[in-house]
Amino acid sequence: MDRMYRVAVLGGGSFGTVIGNMIAENGHEVRLWLRNTARAAQINAERENAEYLPGYTLSDHLQAYAELEQAVENVDLVFVAVPSASFREVVADLQHRVTPDTVIISLTKGIEACGFKLMSQVLREEMPGHPIGVLSGPNLAREIAAGHISGSVIASELPEVTRLVHDLLHCRSFLIFSSHDMFGVELGGALKNVYAILAGIGASLSFGENTVGMLLTRSLAEMSRFAVHMGANPMTFLGLSGVGDLVVTCSSPLSRNYRVGMALAEGEGLESVLAGMDQVAEGINTLALLKREADRREVEMPLVQGLYQMLHEKQPVEAVFNAMMSTEEAQDVEFVVR
Ligand SMILES: NC(=O)C1=CN([C@@H]2O[C@H](COP(=O)(O)OP(=O)(O)OC[C@H]3O[C@@H](n4cnc5c(N)ncnc54)[C@H](O)[C@@H]3O)[C@@H](O)[C@H]2O)C=CC1
Numbered sequence: 001m002d003r004m005y006r007v008a009v010l011g012g013g014s015f016g017t018v019i020g021n022m023i024a025e026n027g028h029e030v031r032l033w034l035r036n037t038a039r040a041a042q043i044n045a046e047r048e049n050a051e052y053l054p055g056y057t058l059s060d061h062l063q064a065y066a067e068l069e070q071a072v073e074n075v076d077l078v079f080v081a082v083p084s085a086s087f088r089e090v091v092a093d094l095q096h097r098v099t100p101d102t103v104i105i106s107l108t109k110g111i112e113a114c115g116f117k118l119m120s121q122v123l124r125e126e127m128p129g130h131p132i133g134v135l136s137g138p139n140l141a142r143e144i145a146a147g148h149i150s151g152s153v154i155a156s157e158l159p160e161v162t163r164l165v166h167d168l169l170h171c172r173s174f175l176i177f178s179s180h181d182m183f184g185v186e187l188g189g190a191l192k193n194v195y196a197i198l199a200g201i202g203a204s205l206s207f208g209e210n211t212v213g214m215l216l217t218r219s220l221a222e223m224s225r226f227a228v229h230m231g232a233n234p235m236t237f238l239g240l241s242g243v244g245d246l247v248v249t250c251s252s253p254l255s256r257n258y259r260v261g262m263a264l265a266e267g268e269g270l271e272s273v274l275a276g277m278d279q280v281a282e283g284i285n286t287l288a289l290l291k292r293e294a295d296r297r298e299v300e301m302p303l304v305q306g307l308y309q310m311l312h313e314k315q316p317v318e319a320v321f322n323a324m325m326s327t328e329e330a331q332d333v334e335f336v337v338r
Pocket residue numbers: 010011012013014015016017034035052081082083084086089090107108109110139140141142278279280282
């Protein structure tokens with residue numbers, strides 16, 4: 001790419017940092033915005049975000065800022081990487097600080113509590129008229145930082161947005177694919193977090209690989225069934241941002257959601273798990289919203305119902321998990337998308 005772009009990344013956690021740095025390593029000017037002034041200064045001095053990605057050296061093209069005003073001044077694109085619970089508050093503050101042609105990309109994999117909205121819907125409401133997109137895929141931040149070959153999907157209704165984000169991020173270790181199905185890509189990224197909690201529970205209970213294979217298949221069918229009810233294209237769930245992300249998040253202790261599941265199966269209560277977390281596990285909030293929405297739409301989601309019983313109704317984890325995995329009458333519907 002000949003032109004150097006100015007890019008702001010909002011949210012100095014693990015994912016914002018690694019995505020910002022990938023863009024910076026491609027030669028663009030990146031401003032990473034975080035709220036803590038001392039941490040911003042430390043990142044700039046040490047070229048490392050020691051709190052979230054220790055040992056990962058940051059490009060000289062990336063600078064951290066604690067003032068939003070400075071971070072977004074004259075930028076061409078803004079990537080938003082804050083938890084879904086803070087997303088609207090952050091973009092609402094952004095609206096009057098950037099020009100209407102500034103491209104806004106969501107990296108957040110979650111759902112807004114009020115109205116079951118995806119982040120692209122929040123962007124449409126808070127940043128009307130802006131070109132928008134979402135980036136989602138099997139993207140454990142630490143693995144990208146370690147240089148493991150990874151892929152992600154940039155989805156937007158605007159081909160110029162997918163092309164631009166592809167060119168900003170694509171490199172030999174981080175392959176960027178395009179999609180026009182923003183809703184499906186985003187929904188897959190949010191829903192898989194719930195099933196990662198279940199997979200973590202299964203791992204902690206030492207389930208065999210046969211069980212894991214069945215759990216993943218049922219998870220994919222259940223997610224897709226819900227997606228159809230939401231008007232999404234279930235075929236998107238067979239791609240990198242759907243099954244690809246489901247597989248990685250349901251297999252790796254690097255996933256926070258998976259680790260939440262492991263802790264729950266080891267007997268820790270939800271309150272204690274939440275109190276001990278210094279990073280977001282979106283699946284916990286998404287579960288409650290998904291259960292409510294599935295009930296409202298009358299979508300069969302036995303895995304979501306079972307996990308809800310474990311987390312919110314204090315039902316015994318192992319007993320519910322066993323019952324959920326071996327209920328015969330459920331099998332007729334489990335693998336069917338309709
Ligand atoms: N870490 C990963 O491997 C991936 C994460 N994601 C998604 O990206 C989003 C962010 O994830 P991470 O960076 O991993 O989370 P994180 O927990 O590491 O960092 C979130 C950052 O946002 C900041 N933040 C929270 N509320 C804020 C507010 N109101 N204003 C400004 N900053 C605020 C926190 O202080 C923290 O620095 C999540 O939705 C996650 O699901 C997506 C792909 C991969």
